[in-house]
Amino acid sequence: NKMALRLFASRSFQGAASRRAVTPTLNLVVNNGPFQSFFRTKSTLVPGEKVPAPPMVYISGEEMTHYASTLVVKQWIEPFFDTSTWETFDLSCKARDDSDDKVLHDAVEAGARIGAIFKEPTITPTAVQVKELGLSKSFGSPNGAMRKGWNGITISRDTIHIEGIELGYKNPVLFERHAVGGEYGAGWNEVGAGTLLTTYLPTNGAPHIVDKRELTDEHNVVVVYHNPYDNVKELAHLFFQRCLAGDIVPYIVTKKTVFKWQEGFWATMKGIFDAEYKEDFEKAGLLKKCGGELQHLISDAATMQLIRWTDGGFGMAAHNYDGDMLTDQIAQVHRSPGFITSNLVGKAADGRIIKEFEASHGTVSDLWQAHLRGEETSLNPLGMVEAIIGAMHHAATLDAEANPDNEDKQMVLAKVTNFTETLRAAMHNTFRYGQGTKDMSGPDGFSTEQFIDKVEWRLKRYLAAQIVDEESPPPRLSEPDRRFQRNYTPDQDAINDLFNKYDKDGNGMIDLEEFTKMLVKMGVAPTIESNQEKMPDV
Secondary structure, X not given: OHHHHHHHOOOOEEOOOOOOEEOOOOOOOOOOOHHHHHHHHHOOXXXXXXXXXXXXXXXXXXXXXXXXXXXXXXXXHOOOEEOOOOEEXXXXXXXXXXXXXXXXXXXXXHHHHHOEEEEOOOOOXXXXXXXXXXXXXXXXXXXXXXXXXXXXXXXXXXXXXXXXXXXXXXXXXXXXXXXXXXXXXXXXXEEOOEEEEEEEOOOOOOOEEEEEEEEOOOOEEEEEOOOOOOOHHHHHHHHHHHHHHOOOEEEEEEOOOOOHHHHHHHHHHHHHHHHHOHHHHHHOOOOHHHOOOOEEEEHHHHXXXXXXXXXXXXXXXXXXXXXXHHHHHHHHHHOOHXXXXXXXXXXXXXXXXXXXXXXXXXXXXXXXXXXHOOOOOOOOOHHHHHHHHHHHHHHHHHHHHHOOOOHHHHHHHHHHHHHHHHHHHHHHXXXXXXXXXXXHXXXXXXXXXHHHHHHHHHHHHHHHHOOOOOOOOOOOEOOOOHHHOOOOOOOHHHXXXXXXXXXXXXXXXXXXXXXXXXXXXXXXXXXXXXXXXXXXXX
C-alpha cells in the first residue's frame, strides 16, 4: 500500500507517448479496499498535529491583500502545518527602502535555491507615493529581477473555475506568456534630429550594423529592446504538455506578418509541435477544430477570438507584451483578474523547475483605505489562495522528488495534496452556498473576515470527515451579476443610446436582424472559421 501511494502521488508519469509528462492530482476517491483505508487515514490532517511544511519562500506585500493573506495563513494553514521552514521576505516599500533593496536580492537568491515561491501583491511606488511613504527613492517592480534571477521561461496564466458556478469561459483557458524580453526591458532616450545607428558587437567576431536611420524630427523617442529566444523551446514543451494534459486546443499568437522578427517564435513552436507533439494531439482529437494543424493567430485577431470563444477549451502562447495584454482581456471576459492564475516558471542551474505563484491583481488599495477608516470590506481571496496552495504543492513535490526513498517525504506530499484539494473544495462550496464575498453573492455577501471564518469552519469539517458531507449538495449557480463587482463602471446612458441606435423600429426590442447588424458593426459577430491568416493592416 505504501508503494502504491508513492507511485500515485508522483509528480510526473509517462502516458501513451513517452514525451508526455503531466502533473496529476491525487484523487481523493480511491475504491480499492486497503489502499482507500490507508490513504484516508494516513493523509488526513487534524488541528494540533501539524505536518512539517516543506521549504518554501513566502514574499509578503502590503495593503489589503497582505491583510487577507495573513488571515488565510493564520486560520487555514497554520492549524495544520508547521511553517517554520518557510523563508519569509518583506517586499513592502518601507522594507525595500530600509534595506536599499537588499531584501529583494535575498528573496531572489532564496527562490533560486528553494524553487517554490509564493508572492503577495506588492506596490511599485509612483512619484506621488514616494513622497507620501517617505521613501528615499522610487523602487522599480521586483518582477524583472525575479524573472532574471529564476531564469524565467514563461508566465502561465489560466482561468480559475468553480464547479457549479458559471463564469465567463465555460471550460479552462490556458496561456503561456514568454517571461523575458520585449518592451519591459527596453532602453530608451529622447533625442533630436540626426542619425541613429544600432550596432551589434558579437562576443566573437566583427561588429555589424543592425539598423541605421535618419531622424528629421527635433523631438524623437528612441527605444531599443530584444527578445531572447533560447528558452522558447522550453516554453513550447511546457505549453504543449499542459494543453495535452488538459485536452486543450493550442494556438500560437504573434504579429509576424508585420513584425518579421517574430517569425522565429512561431517557427520554433511549430517545429517542436510537428516533431514531438502533433501525433499525440491528433490521437486526442484536439486538432479537429483547426484543420489538423497547429494554428497561428495574428495578435489583433486573437483579441477578437477571446471575446467569441467563450466555450473555452483553448490555449495560447505569445511574446511577453502580447501575453500581458491578452491575458488582461481573458481576465475581464472570465470575470476579473482575481479569477486567473499567474505562475512564473523558471529553471535552476541544476535543471530543477522553479515556480513562483501569485495573484493576477494588485494590492486593492481602495479596500485597504476603507479598512483603515474602520469600514467593512469584502475582498475575494480566490486568486491569492490558488497561488498559496499552488506554491505549497510545488514545494512538497520538489521535496518528495529530491528524496524518492524517504517515506516521510512522500507522505507529506500526500498530506499537502489532500489539504490543498480539500481547501479548494471548502472555498468553492462556500461560494456555491451563497456565502461568498459581495462580488459573488451581492450586497448581502460576506465581509473579508466573515468569508475567511466560514471557509475555516467548512475546511475543518471536511478534513475531519474526509468527505464532503453537506446536508444538501451545493446548488449550481448562473454567473453572478457583474454589477456586484467593485469596479463595475459601465455608462448606462451610453448603453441606452447604443441600444436605441440599433432598435430601428423603436419598439424597445432588438430582433435577430437588428442584432446581427449590431454584432457585425461592432466587429464581434461570430464568423465561419477560415485557415487563411489575416493580412497585414499596415
